[in-house]
Amino acid sequence: MVAKERVCYYYDEEVGRNYYGPNHPMKPHRLCMTHNLILAYDLHKHLQVFRPRACTNTEFTQFHSEDYVDFLSKITPDKQQQYVLEMQRFNLGEDCPIFDHMLDFCRRYTGGSIDGVRRLNQGVSDIAINWSGGLHHAKKAEASGFCYINDLVLAILELLKQHARVVYIDIDIHHGDGVEEAFYMTDRVMTVSFHKYGDMFFPGTGGLRDIGINSGKYYSVNVPLNDGIDDKSFVDLFKFVMQDVMDSFQPGAIVLQCGADSLAGDRIGCFNLSLKGHAECVSFMKSFAKPILVTGGGGYTKSNVARCWANETATLLGKQLVEHIPPHENYYEYYADAGYKLKAHAPVWIENLNTPSYLNQVKEKVRQNLKSLTF
Ligand SMILES: CN1CC(C(=O)N[C@@H](CCCCCC(O)(O)c2ccon2)c2nc(-c3ccccc3F)c[nH]2)C1
Ligand SMILES: [Ca+2]
Numbered sequence: 151m152v153a154k155e156r157v158c159y160y161y162d163e164e165v166g167r168n169y170y171g172p173n174h175p176m177k178p179h180r181l182c183m184t185h186n187l188i189l190a191y192d193l194h195k196h197l198q199v200f201r202p203r204a205c206t207n208t209e210f211t212q213f214h215s216e217d218y219v220d221f222l223s224k225i226t227p228d229k230q231q232q233y234v235l236e237m238q239r240f241n242l243g244e245d246c247p248i249f250d251h252m253l254d255f256c257r258r259y260t261g262g263s264i265d266g267v268r269r270l271n272q273g274v275s276d277i278a279i280n281w282s283g284g285l286h287h288a289k290k291a292e293a294s295g296f297c298y299i300n301d302l303v304l305a306i307l308e309l310l311k312q313h314a315r316v317v318y319i320d321i322d323i324h325h326g327d328g329v330e331e332a333f334y335m336t337d338r339v340m341t342v343s344f345h346k347y348g349d350m351f352f353p354g355t356g357g358l359r360d361i362g363i364n365s366g367k368y369y370s371v372n373v374p375l376n377d378g379i380d381d382k383s384f385v386d387l388f389k390f391v392m393q394d395v396m397d398s399f400q401p402g403a404i405v406l407q408c409g410a411d412s413l414a415g416d417r418i419g420c421f422n423l424s425l426k427g428h429a430e431c432v433s434f435m436k437s438f439a440k441p442i443l444v445t446g447g448g449g450y451t452k453s454n455v456a457r458c459w460a461n462e463t464a465t466l467l468g469k470q471l472v473e474h475i476p477p478h479e480n481y482y483e484y485y486a487d488a489g490y491k492l493k494a495h496a497p498v499w500i501e502n503l504n505t506p507s508y509l510n511q512v513k514e515k516v517r518q519n520l521k522s523l524t525f
């Protein structure tokens with residue numbers, strides 16, 4: 151009998167009080183909903199649950215610039231008018247607003263990812279889950295795309311103390327530009343992002359020809375996609391690419407960003423994935439039986455985000471959830487939209503603009519690039 155994986159899980163009771171502001175799509179309350187669904191399905195009994203530590207500025211500056219971290223530490227909503235220049239310099243404002251307790255929010259979501267990989271490095275956990283993390287757009291000295299501190303870069307730097315090679319995988323509908331940029335010139339981290347590309351879709355980077363530079367050439371993999379990709383096309387492509395990546399790069403550890411905005415029915419996404427397809431990617435990466443950090447990311451239809459990440463928590467535990475969501479005190483009514491069912495609700499159907507010939511072209515190009523790997 152193969153021993154069950156030891157799974158640690160980070161959740162901060164106060165995370166839901168963070169509010170990006172009226173009509174901003176990012177709603178940290180989705181994390182409370184995820185946690186309550188995990189409780190409703192009794193999954194916490196199989197997890198080692200931790201409150202994430204508030205990490206320090208010194209930890210932030212292992213990647214971010216001191217100027218940027220200092221500014222994040224002193225800015226508050228009522229002081230914004232006095233710092234118009236810095237707000238622009240650090241790209242703070244509409245997409246990345248300053249809100250109350252923002253820095254504590256950053257300390258906690260980053261602390262969860264760093265402490266998770268520390269447990270993996272110590273060999274006391276096999277799988278670390280931090281749904282509040284995965285903020286992949288944050289740059290060294292700049293906020294971007296709702297992200298302030300890049301917990302993923304900091305977690306990967308921590309894993310590199312223990313492993314020669316780490317693979318980063320990103321199934322958020324947006325390109326994982328912040329993580330790719332941080333490791334674009336090194337052969338010690340392979341970054342793989344699957345994302346919508348074209349039509350000026352944010353952030354606009356991550357083309358098929360963006361493969362890394364200098365020592366990092368061929369160590370960045372980009373899989374640019376069109377609207378409406380469905381489970382069959384995505385999972386088939388994901389397994390093809392990831393099998394090649396794992397065979398040729400042979401990493402010691404994995405970081406998987408599970409942005410849920412690639413699900414059908416997302417408020418700002420345009421793919422057609424179901425819970426099943428999204429979870430199939432998580433299950434596939436689990437099957438390599440390497441130390442793995444799994445994080446959240448985007449996801450803007452709250453009830454579907456909670457369904458997705460509760461379901462993937464079960465997947466990582468090797469468990470299957472029953473279709474009917476167990477009635478529970480908090481937020482149960484949020485799932486009325488699909489008859490209190492686990493199956494996500496997708497109001498509109500988007501045509502799959504990824505033709506078989508396009509997908510084969512992408513597969514061939516990725517395979518060709520990986521053949522050039524030498525390490
Ligand atoms: C000058 N600006 C650049 C332009 C832009 O289109 N930004 C993207 C940002 C999308 C960020 C996606 C974040 C993420 O899902 O990848 C994520 C979040 C955490 O981890 N990953 C965006 N902003 C919005 C938005 C912002 C405020 C209010 C309403 C909106 F729809 C939607 N999409 C506007
Ligand atoms: Ca992505």
Ligand SMILES: [Zn+2]
Pocket residue numbers: 322323324409411447448449
């Ligand atoms: Zn996203």
